Amino acid sequence: MLSKDNKILIVGLGLIGGSYAEGLTKAGYTVGAITRSASTLEYALKKGIVASGATAVEENYLSGFDIIISGLYPTTLLEWVEQYQKWFKSGALLTDVTGVKGAIVSKIQDMLRGDVEFVGAHPMAGREVSGVQNADSRIFLGANYIVTPTERNSEDAIQKCEELGRILGFGNISRLSPERHDEIIGFLSQLTHCIAVSLMNCKEPGEMAGYTGDSFRDLTRIAKINDNMWPELFMLNKKELLEQMDLFRTEFLRLRTAIEEDDIATVRLMMQTSTERRKQFDK
C-alpha cells in the first residue's frame, strides 16, 4: 500500500495532472512535478500544489520518485517513457491518465525495464477548460476511475494504483481490460463527443442561441473540446470508435426512416426502449 514516505512525481501539469498534484498534496503526500513550462511550474509552486519541480528531465530529480504519474497525452507518454525510463528508480510504479488504453498499455509494458511496473488508469473527469490554473481535485469527487491492468501486473502495483484513485476522492474505482475499456469509452465518451461536435457543425448559431433550452445546452456542453488532445484519442482508438459511430448511424437512420414513413409504432418503441434504458443510468 502507499505510504506517506512514497514520493510522487507528476509529469505534465495540465488540468488533470495539476488536479492530481493538488489533491495528493492536500492529502499529505510529497508531490513533485516535471513540466516544460517555467510559468506553469512557478504557478504550481506558488500555490503550494507541488513541493518541488523541474522544467527539464534530469536523472538526479527523476530517480528520487517512487510513483510516477504521467499527465501527458498518449503519444507523448510513449516517447517520454522510451527516453527517460533509464532514470526511473528501481521498483518505481508508473501510471497514467489517458483516455485510450489498447494503444498504449502493451506498448509501454513491452518496452519497460523489468524492475519497474506500469499500470494504466483512466480518471473519467474533465472540464471545458485546461491548464494548471484550472486545476481542482474536486472534479474527481464521485467520478469513475478505471484501472486497466494486464497479466503482467502485480496485485500490489494494481492496488497502489487503485489507492491513488481513492485518495483523490473518486467515487467508483474499477478494473477493466484495456480492450474492454476502449470499447466502453468509445461508446460512452468518444461517440458522444463526436455527436456534440457534429451537431454544432450543422449551422451557425445566429439568433438560435436565444431560443435554446437546457436540453440543447446539456447535449452540446462537450462540443467545447480540446482540439489537440481529442483527435489523438480518436486516432488511437479508431477501429473501435468507427464501429460505435456506425452503430449510432444505423439507429439514427432507423428512427429517421420510421418518421418519414409515419411508422409511429417503431418511433414509440424506440422511445420506450430509450426511456427504459436511460433509467439504468440514473445515479
Next chain:
Amino acid sequence: MLSKDNKILIVGLGLIGGSYAEGLTKAGYTVGAITRSASTLEYALKKGIVASGATAVEENYLSGFDIIISGLYPTTLLEWVEQYQKWFKSGALLTDVTGVKGAIVSKIQDMLRGDVEFVGAHPMAGREVSGVQNADSRIFLGANYIVTPTERNSEDAIQKCEELGRILGFGNISRLSPERHDEIIGFLSQLTHCIAVSLMNCKEPGEMAGYTGDSFRDLTRIAKINDNMWPELFMLNKKELLEQMDLFRTEFLRLRTAIEEDDIATVRLMMQTSTERRKQFDK
C-alpha cells in the same frame, strides 16, 4: 393588458397545464380547469392550484372565461376547438403550449369564430416526468417563451399572450413566425431528442452504467421521453425535422470519414468550429 378580473381557463392539466395553473393562481389570478380526469381535478382543487374545475365541457362553465389556455396535445387541440368554440365567450383569447406551430396555428385561425382570437405560444420548459402531481411553475423561471403570431392577430392579443409568459416567470419572451419557430425547434429540440433516443437504442446498458461520466448522462437525459406526445410532435413537423436530421447525418458522416482517413486537419477544424459556436450558447 391582463387584469386580475380576467378569468383564466386551463384545458388539460398535465405537467405544463398544471404548472401554468399553479403559477397563475400564485400570481393572484382566478384560474379554472377542464380535465377529463376526476382524480386530477380533485388533486388540483385540494392543492389550491385551481379555484374551480369541470371534468366535462359545458357551455355555462366554458363561457365564463376571458383567457383559454390549452394544455392539450396539438391534434387534440384542433378537435377541441372545432367542437367547443361555439361556447367561447365573445372576445376571448385562446392560446396554447404545444411545441409545433406550422401545423396548427393557421388551421385554428382558419376555423375560429371572428369574435375570438388565437395566438400560438410555446413555453420551452419541461421535465422527464408528467402529470399535475409534478406541476411546478418554477420550471419556467428563466426559460424561453416563444409567441408565434400571424398577420391575423391584433397587437393587443399578442401582448396579452406575452404577458402570460412574464407572469409565469419566463426569462426570454420573443416572437417568431410559426414557420421559423418550427425550423428552430426542429433543430434545437426535436433533432436533439432524436439523437438521444437513437443513442440509447444502440446497446444494452449492462455494466456500462458503472463507467458513465456526466457527459453521457447530460447528453441522454432527454432520452427519457413521453412516447405519446413526441411522435405526434415529430409527425406534425415531419418535413422540417427530416431536413434537420439529414443535416446532422451529413456532418456526422463528415467527421466519421475524416477519422477513418486520418484527416486530422478536418477533425481539428470541426472541433474548433464546435468550440467557437458552442460558446455563443453559454448563458
